[in-house]
Amino acid sequence: MNTRNLHVSGSATAHSRIASPEPSASDDTHALHTKATTLGGWMDNMPAGSLHRFVVWVIGIGLFFDMFEIFLVSSIGTALQGEYGIDRHSTDFKLLLASAFIGMFFGAFFLGSMADRIGRRKAFLFNLIWYSGFSLIGAFSVNAEMLVICRFLTGIGVGAIYPVADSFLSEILPKERRGRMAAWAYTTSYVAVPLVGFLALWLNPLHFGAVAGWRVILVIGGLGAVLVLFVQHKLPESPRWLLAQGRVEEAHAMLRRFAASAGVTVSVISPETTVKRSPMNLGERIALLRRAPYNKRYLMLTIFHLLQGFGYYGFGTLASTAVKSRGFDVTDGTLFIALSFLGYPVGSLLSIPLLNWIERRTLVIGAILSIAIFGLGFAYSNSSALIVVFGVLTTCASNVFSNAYHVYQSEIFPASVRSTAIGSTYSLSRIVSGMLPFVLLPVLNQQGAGAMFGIIAAALIVVAITVRIFGPRTTRRSQDEINPG
16 A cells, blocks of 8 residues: 655644645645644545444444344234233234334433544444344343343444444545445445344244244344354554544554555644643533534434434334234235345445435435435335335435434534434434334324324424525535534
């Protein structure tokens, strides 16, 4: 690999300038010389290297098991009804659907901000081990009550990992590649959604001796912890987080590690980044989120997460129940949903170029309105073909939306409070998703699928309006531009 030697010089003022490049330097080198004056500037403008790609791959695999867990109970719900003698109208079934989401609320709210205290790397690995372990224990549940408890505990780890992953990716990826590379991590994770659907279709009816097939699916969900054994010593920390903690030397060393993997040598960093800072406590982080422009962004994200779960998790959790309520048998319903879930990775792949072509705020709004339209089409479909078509379109739009908003929400707060802001608001989507079976199942049972998806569509329209009013533009802007002060 040819290393580009970039020597940065500057005065002690906050407006230090960079020495001009040699005439023979490439255009890329000249651009980097011009822009990369601070640690944040280097991280925003350096090329993507092997270490960037390694982090994307690790986070993608970790989130793969996260998505596996989220959609697991919906896919094996019919088998659990037979195993424990519960029906879809009972409180036990609603608790079974809701338990993981309730756990996700506590995980996102209380552990999501953990990454602002102990770092992105440690928080990611901790949560991965947590939810993998309890998923494995859940496979040995002897009754519905034990499974509900295990799903709740699994949900705690699942709920915390997405805020950590969003913050991690946003902080280490160059601004020109941030959307596309983050979308690759999310795309890797969404392969789990159709996989769990087809595994349920195959394994739900089976027994391996005395072991029911749904238990095997839970065991597969517990394999994520194995990933930790291979990556724990290689996974880097976020240089931006280290700098925000006042750990300047470690931040610079980690910056140089990223730069070396991209073929860039950082010899000197502008003096303004070397001011020692103490880590912010919770009160200071809350105070920062109350200041402009972050107060309006935090309000937007609060409303956003209170309502977006109606579309994304409402469909993923209740689609199979909605199909069954239309008179289709269990096998056909499971097949339709497994086919519909193919839209999740397809939509995630589609988001990769869209995140580069379309302003992220606009993409979030367009995608969420598409979910509302296609969801209504799914609800009013009278044939198996239309159910699958609108199911695929709904899930496809869902993951364009999901990838866009995960990238977007991680860009609109500074590193010192990013995980706290995302975790505390993201937790709302989890608790709302946990309540959805209690809110939407009575509507489905009494008024039908059309009324249920009408409520979902109304919630999504409110989300779109909120993002349009309060959301800033972020595409191709540096973190310092988006988050002043």
